[in-house]
């Protein structure tokens with residue numbers, strides 16, 4: 556078993572060295588780790604939602620929607636039950652210096668204040684604002700970093716995704732966008748954050764309860780005419796690394812089978828990563844965040860594979876560029892937000908990625 560796992564990880568290293576497009580992923584609370592390797596280096600763009608394969612989708616509609624088509628790919632799988640035996644050698648990390656930290660703090664607080672003014676003028680109810688933190692390291696070991704992510708974030712969707720024309724992304728996301736199997740669907744509203752301190756039995760403030768309710772209401776309102784919602788369960792507290800979030804599960808049945816595109820369009824981007832109203836918030840983000848999100852807060856996953864589609868929102872993620880990790884972190888701003896606290900929340904979120912580097 557151990558040799559099988561070792562050769563699985565050696566394969567990933569070899570494929571990356573050969574610069575072939577690939578994705579390796581493990582779904583939340585599962586043992587199976589899947590590796591999909593595209594047999595050529597072409598960049599295929601998703602043309603319609605009936606295609607089969609693995610999608611990597613941007614936050615903005617104008618970004619490249621990448622598909623690893625099933626018919627151009629080979630799949631390998633392994634089961635990992637014992638995480639303790641996985642090697643966890645450290646990468647050597649240089650921590651960002653204080654000047655960068657202070658500048659990042661000032662910039663983020665200014666951005667949150669601008670959004671707060673916009674919200675208080677009645678132009679929006681919620682805007683999710685993010686920033687990019689750059690960590691420089693002298694040595695990076697992709698596979699060991701991934702092993703640490705697998706081990707530490709059992710209830711997350713943990714992946715590495717690579718295409719030579721797009722780059723190398725890694726993440727451990729707690730948020731499912733959509734799961735469709737036959738005529739059943741499930742999705743979730745995930746928002747609100749506080750640090751995990753020994754217990755999940757915590758009290759949530761009105762700000763977090765409201766920002767999460769915005770997401771639940773948005774999802775229900777946007778899908779209720781095209782699906783039969785059978786169950787709404789929540790909000791309840793979940794642990795994601797060193798943080799807690801509020802989550803509501805929403806599931807039910809599709810009215811007809813060919814609904815994937817309609818549902819994805821109705822859901823993405825939810826107010827968990829964008830805001831309300833959707834277009835106003837997205838415009839605000841585009842005009843005011845000082846960088847382009849590209850694939851952060853987009854989504855990824857299996858499309859029409861094994862009779863199901865399982866898509867996850869790309870959060871708690873980073874892009875590796877040369878000897879740097881660019882870590883993407885954001886949080887929901889409502890009229891009750893305190894700018895300094897919002898910055899601290901992004902610091903806690905980036906720590907989740909830093910812990911495994």
Ligand SMILES: C=C(O[C@H]1C=CC=C(C(=O)O)[C@@H]1O)C(=O)O
Pocket residue numbers: 683685730745746747748800826827828870871883884885886887904
């Ligand atoms: C936008 C992010 O998180 C979302 C998911 C959970 C909690 C969130 C929050 O409390 O703001 C965000 O909506 C991120 O991690 O970058």
